[in-house]
Amino acid sequence: MRKPAVFIDRDGTINEQMGYINHISRFVLLPGTAEALKLLNRHDYLAIVISNQSGVARGYFPIDLVEKIHSHMRALLQKEGAVIDGIYFCPHYEEGIVPEYSIACDCRKPRTGLIEMACENFDIDMANSYVVGDRCMDIDMAHRSNLKGVLVTTGYGLGEIDYVLPSSPSKPVHIAKDLLHAVKWIIKDSS
Numbered sequence: 001m002r003k004p005a006v007f008i009d010r011d012g013t014i015n016e017q018m019g020y021i022n023h024i025s026r027f028v029l030l031p032g033t034a035e036a037l038k039l040l041n042r043h044d045y046l047a048i049v050i051s052n053q054s055g056v057a058r059g060y061f062p063i064d065l066v067e068k069i070h071s072h073m074r075a076l077l078q079k080e081g082a083v084i085d086g087i088y089f090c091p092h093y094e095e096g097i098v099p100e101y102s103i104a105c106d107c108r109k110p111r112t113g114l115i116e117m118a119c120e121n122f123d124i125d126m127a128n129s130y131v132v133g134d135r136c137m138d139i140d141m142a143h144r145s146n147l148k149g150v151l152v153t154t155g156y157g158l159g160e161i162d163y164v165l166p167s168s169p170s171k172p173v174h175i176a177k178d179l180l181h182a183v184k185w186i187i188k189d190s191s
Contacts, residue, residue: 006186022055
Protein backbone atom coordinates (compact mmCIF):
# COMPACT_ATOMS: atom_id res chain seq x y z
CA MET A 1 0.00 0.00 0.00
CA ARG A 2 1.27 3.46 -0.90
CA LYS A 3 2.48 5.65 1.93
CA PRO A 4 3.19 9.37 1.94
CA ALA A 5 6.79 10.36 2.63
CA VAL A 6 8.52 13.25 4.28
CA PHE A 7 11.83 13.84 2.51
CA ILE A 8 14.13 15.39 5.10
CA ASP A 9 17.36 17.27 4.50
CA ARG A 10 20.16 16.14 6.84
CA ASP A 11 22.66 18.89 7.78
CA GLY A 12 20.91 21.82 9.45
CA THR A 13 17.57 19.99 9.66
CA ILE A 14 18.30 16.69 11.46
CA ASN A 15 21.72 17.56 12.86
CA GLU A 16 23.58 20.76 13.69
CA GLN A 17 24.93 22.60 10.65
CA MET A 18 28.72 22.50 11.04
CA GLY A 19 29.81 22.87 7.47
CA TYR A 20 31.25 19.59 6.23
CA ILE A 21 30.79 16.76 8.74
CA ASN A 22 34.30 15.36 8.26
CA HIS A 23 34.43 13.38 11.51
CA ILE A 24 31.80 11.34 13.32
CA SER A 25 32.29 13.44 16.47
CA ARG A 26 30.95 16.46 14.56
CA PHE A 27 27.55 14.83 14.03
CA VAL A 28 25.16 16.24 16.67
CA LEU A 29 21.41 15.67 16.48
CA LEU A 30 19.24 18.76 16.84
CA PRO A 31 16.79 18.77 19.78
CA GLY A 32 13.41 17.28 18.89
CA THR A 33 14.68 15.25 15.92
CA ALA A 34 13.87 11.84 17.42
CA GLU A 35 10.44 13.06 18.56
CA ALA A 36 9.72 14.38 15.05
CA LEU A 37 10.67 11.08 13.44
CA LYS A 38 8.62 9.09 15.97
CA LEU A 39 5.60 11.23 15.05
CA LEU A 40 6.14 10.43 11.37
CA ASN A 41 6.53 6.73 12.21
CA ARG A 42 3.30 6.72 14.26
CA HIS A 43 1.33 8.56 11.57
CA ASP A 44 2.46 6.13 8.84
CA TYR A 45 4.74 8.46 6.90
CA LEU A 46 7.96 7.23 5.38
CA ALA A 47 10.87 9.22 6.86
CA ILE A 48 13.43 9.54 4.07
CA VAL A 49 16.68 11.50 4.41
CA ILE A 50 18.00 13.23 1.28
CA SER A 51 21.32 15.05 1.42
CA ASN A 52 23.99 16.64 -0.74
CA GLN A 53 27.41 15.41 0.42
CA SER A 54 29.76 17.08 -2.05
CA GLY A 55 32.62 16.81 0.46
CA VAL A 56 33.22 13.38 -1.09
CA ALA A 57 33.87 14.85 -4.57
CA ARG A 58 35.82 17.73 -3.05
CA GLY A 59 38.17 15.26 -1.33
CA TYR A 60 37.29 16.42 2.19
CA PHE A 61 36.36 12.90 3.34
CA PRO A 62 35.83 9.43 1.84
CA ILE A 63 32.39 8.10 0.89
CA ASP A 64 32.63 5.44 3.62
CA LEU A 65 32.62 8.20 6.26
CA VAL A 66 29.20 9.33 4.97
CA GLU A 67 27.97 5.74 5.39
CA LYS A 68 29.46 5.55 8.93
CA ILE A 69 27.76 8.83 9.88
CA HIS A 70 24.45 7.53 8.56
CA SER A 71 24.83 4.31 10.58
CA HIS A 72 25.66 6.42 13.64
CA MET A 73 22.62 8.66 13.00
CA ARG A 74 20.32 5.63 12.70
CA ALA A 75 21.74 4.14 15.92
CA LEU A 76 21.28 7.39 17.88
CA LEU A 77 17.69 7.68 16.69
CA GLN A 78 16.86 3.99 17.26
CA LYS A 79 17.95 4.37 20.90
CA GLU A 80 15.09 6.87 21.18
CA GLY A 81 12.63 4.68 19.27
CA ALA A 82 12.78 6.66 16.00
CA VAL A 83 13.16 5.01 12.59
CA ILE A 84 14.50 6.40 9.32
CA ASP A 85 13.09 4.40 6.41
CA GLY A 86 15.65 5.40 3.80
CA ILE A 87 18.74 7.54 3.26
CA TYR A 88 19.80 8.89 -0.13
CA PHE A 89 22.73 11.21 -0.71
CA CYS A 90 24.58 12.83 -3.58
CA PRO A 91 28.40 12.62 -3.35
CA HIS A 92 28.90 14.55 -6.61
CA TYR A 93 30.24 17.99 -7.40
CA GLU A 94 31.29 18.92 -10.94
CA GLU A 95 34.34 20.91 -9.84
CA GLY A 96 35.54 18.36 -7.30
CA ILE A 97 38.99 16.75 -7.20
CA VAL A 98 37.98 13.07 -6.87
CA PRO A 99 37.43 12.09 -10.53
CA GLU A 100 34.75 9.41 -10.03
CA TYR A 101 32.53 11.87 -8.12
CA SER A 102 33.39 15.07 -10.02
CA ILE A 103 30.56 14.76 -12.51
CA ALA A 104 27.32 16.43 -13.51
CA CYS A 105 24.48 14.35 -12.06
CA ASP A 106 20.72 14.26 -11.62
CA CYS A 107 20.88 13.69 -7.86
CA ARG A 108 22.44 16.91 -6.57
CA LYS A 109 19.73 19.05 -4.98
CA PRO A 110 17.79 21.00 -6.18
CA ARG A 111 17.63 18.33 -8.91
CA THR A 112 15.15 15.55 -8.17
CA GLY A 113 17.28 12.41 -8.56
CA LEU A 114 17.35 11.53 -4.85
CA ILE A 115 13.56 11.62 -4.67
CA GLU A 116 13.36 9.53 -7.85
CA MET A 117 15.72 6.94 -6.28
CA ALA A 118 13.49 6.75 -3.21
CA CYS A 119 10.44 6.26 -5.45
CA GLU A 120 12.17 3.27 -7.07
CA ASN A 121 12.58 1.61 -3.66
CA PHE A 122 9.34 2.61 -1.91
CA ASP A 123 5.70 2.76 -3.00
CA ILE A 124 5.28 6.47 -2.24
CA ASP A 125 2.06 8.45 -2.29
CA MET A 126 3.65 11.50 -3.88
CA ALA A 127 0.39 13.51 -3.88
CA ASN A 128 0.53 13.61 -0.06
CA SER A 129 4.29 13.86 0.47
CA TYR A 130 6.46 16.74 1.69
CA VAL A 131 10.04 18.03 1.75
CA VAL A 132 11.57 19.61 4.88
CA GLY A 133 14.88 21.46 4.77
CA ASP A 134 16.83 24.52 5.85
CA ARG A 135 17.75 25.77 2.36
CA CYS A 136 15.77 27.27 -0.50
CA MET A 137 17.29 24.56 -2.73
CA ASP A 138 15.23 22.04 -0.70
CA ILE A 139 12.11 24.06 -1.44
CA ASP A 140 13.08 24.32 -5.12
CA MET A 141 13.52 20.53 -5.24
CA ALA A 142 10.08 20.14 -3.63
CA HIS A 143 8.51 22.32 -6.34
CA ARG A 144 10.31 20.43 -9.12
CA SER A 145 8.87 17.20 -7.67
CA ASN A 146 5.36 18.68 -7.20
CA LEU A 147 5.67 18.33 -3.42
CA LYS A 148 4.94 20.76 -0.61
CA GLY A 149 8.14 22.26 0.82
CA VAL A 150 8.56 23.30 4.45
CA LEU A 151 11.51 25.51 5.38
CA VAL A 152 12.95 25.26 8.90
CA THR A 153 14.78 28.07 10.69
CA THR A 154 17.51 25.76 12.02
CA GLY A 155 20.80 25.42 10.13
CA TYR A 156 20.96 27.97 7.31
CA GLY A 157 17.22 28.65 7.57
CA LEU A 158 17.22 32.14 9.08
CA GLY A 159 19.78 33.45 6.61
CA GLU A 160 17.95 31.81 3.71
CA ILE A 161 14.70 33.51 4.82
CA ASP A 162 16.37 36.93 4.98
CA TYR A 163 18.66 36.80 1.95
CA VAL A 164 17.71 34.03 -0.49
CA LEU A 165 13.96 33.46 -0.17
CA PRO A 166 12.89 36.98 -1.28
CA SER A 167 14.31 36.39 -4.78
CA SER A 168 13.67 32.64 -4.93
CA PRO A 169 10.97 31.59 -7.40
CA SER A 170 10.00 28.65 -5.17
CA LYS A 171 8.31 29.54 -1.89
CA PRO A 172 7.70 27.20 1.06
CA VAL A 173 4.13 26.33 1.99
CA HIS A 174 5.16 26.82 5.62
CA ILE A 175 8.12 28.04 7.68
CA ALA A 176 8.72 26.08 10.90
CA LYS A 177 10.99 26.60 13.88
CA ASP A 178 12.54 23.15 13.50
CA LEU A 179 11.88 19.61 12.25
CA LEU A 180 9.50 18.80 15.11
CA HIS A 181 7.34 21.86 14.41
CA ALA A 182 7.47 21.08 10.68
CA VAL A 183 6.23 17.53 11.28
CA LYS A 184 3.44 18.71 13.59
CA TRP A 185 2.35 21.17 10.88
CA ILE A 186 2.50 18.44 8.18
CA ILE A 187 0.32 16.09 10.22
CA LYS A 188 -2.23 18.86 10.79
CA ASP A 189 -2.06 19.97 7.14
CA SER A 190 -2.70 16.47 5.82
CA SER A 191 -5.60 15.60 8.14
